[in-house]
Amino acid sequence: MRLVLDHLTVRRGPCPVLHDISLTLAEGEFVGLLGPNGAGKTTLLRAALGLLPAGGHSSIAALPPAARARAAAFLPQGREIAWPMPVETLVALGRPGRRPEDTAAVARAIDRLGLAPLRPRRATELSGGEQARVLLARALAQEAPLLLADEPTAGLDPEQQLAVMTLFAGLAAEGGTVLASLHDLGLAARHCTRLIVLDTGRIVADGAPRAVLTEALLAGTFGIRAHLSEGPEGLIFQPLGRVAR
Numbered sequence: 001m002r003l004v005l006d007h008l009t010v011r012r013g014p015c016p017v018l019h020d021i022s023l024t025l026a027e028g029e030f031v032g033l034l035g036p037n038g039a040g041k042t043t044l045l046r047a048a049l050g051l052l053p054a055g056g057h058s059s060i061a062a063l064p065p066a067a068r069a070r071a072a073a074f075l076p077q078g079r080e081i082a083w084p085m086p087v088e089t090l091v092a093l094g095r096p097g098r099r100p101e102d103t104a105a106v107a108r109a110i111d112r113l114g115l116a117p118l119r120p121r122r123a124t125e126l127s128g129g130e131q132a133r134v135l136l137a138r139a140l141a142q143e144a145p146l147l148l149a150d151e152p153t154a155g156l157d158p159e160q161q162l163a164v165m166t167l168f169a170g171l172a173a174e175g176g177t178v179l180a181s182l183h184d185l186g187l188a189a190r191h192c193t194r195l196i197v198l199d200t201g202r203i204v205a206d207g208a209p210r211a212v213l214t215e216a217l218l219a220g221t222f223g224i225r226a227h228l229s230e231g232p233e234g235l236i237f238q239p240l241g242r243v244a245r
């Protein structure tokens with residue numbers, strides 16, 4: 001499902017923290033939403049979903065609540081689980097209902113995140129990274145055509161980070177639309193089909209990873225210099241140092 005944002009603007013107090021964002025995400029795209037701390041990534045995701053008051057238009061926020069819940073799944077930034085319930089019960093919260101297809105969707109989400117061994121454990125007794133994967137499984141159990149994820153790889157070990165990026169690329173390859181905020185530019189460069197970079201609430205770059213991650217953008221927006229090359233398995237990106245802005 002397409003996501004269309006048209007002149008989306010969010011104010012916090014007197015200051016706009018998201019300025020006039022217009023973009024269209026198509027089926028089959030895995031888009032990395034990048035930008036330094038405070039750039040507006042979380043604000044954009046939440047406003048697109050209608051979770052924040054915003055000016056302009058979002059095709060998802062405009063839907064009635066039930067249609068919105070079917071259209072879009074959201075992984076918020078907060079990862080702490082407060083409910084002492086078994087992993088399987090928590091994942092099933094993403095897919096309430098007792099039809100066979102609901103049970104199958106929950107089982108698929110548990111399987112996709114490699115959570116089978118943790119299924120009977122109490123969610124509050126898992127490690128931080130394990131809890132993060134449980135919350136992602138809950139979002140995936142919705143099997144919505146659009147997935148918005150706020151820093152989905154934060155707190156995960158390298159294998160699990162790669163697993164999540166591969167999973168998201170697979171969802172896009174199957175026709176889904178994925179928008180994920182990311183701080184790891186290497187993972188974004190390698191796995192995303194498109195990168196959108198925010199800086200102080202505005203889009204400063206949008207396109208294929210190789211075209212977006214220029215020396216000038218890395219220095220001007222992120223304050224870093226980096227190595228970027230084409231490897232046999234895709235782009236290789238390694239931050240090398242800070243630069244004066």
Ligand SMILES: Nc1ncnc2c1ncn2[C@@H]1O[C@H](COP(=O)(O)OP(=O)(O)OP(=O)(O)O)[C@@H](O)[C@H]1O
Pocket residue numbers: 012013017035036037038039040041042043044
């Ligand atoms: N409740 C709030 N009240 C006032 N300002 C806010 C509020 N929430 C966020 N902001 C401001 O909005 C701007 C964008 O914040 P946002 O959380 O969207 O950034 P981000 O790109 O997701 O950052 P990070 O990478 O640190 O998670 C920041 O300047 C932040 O200080």
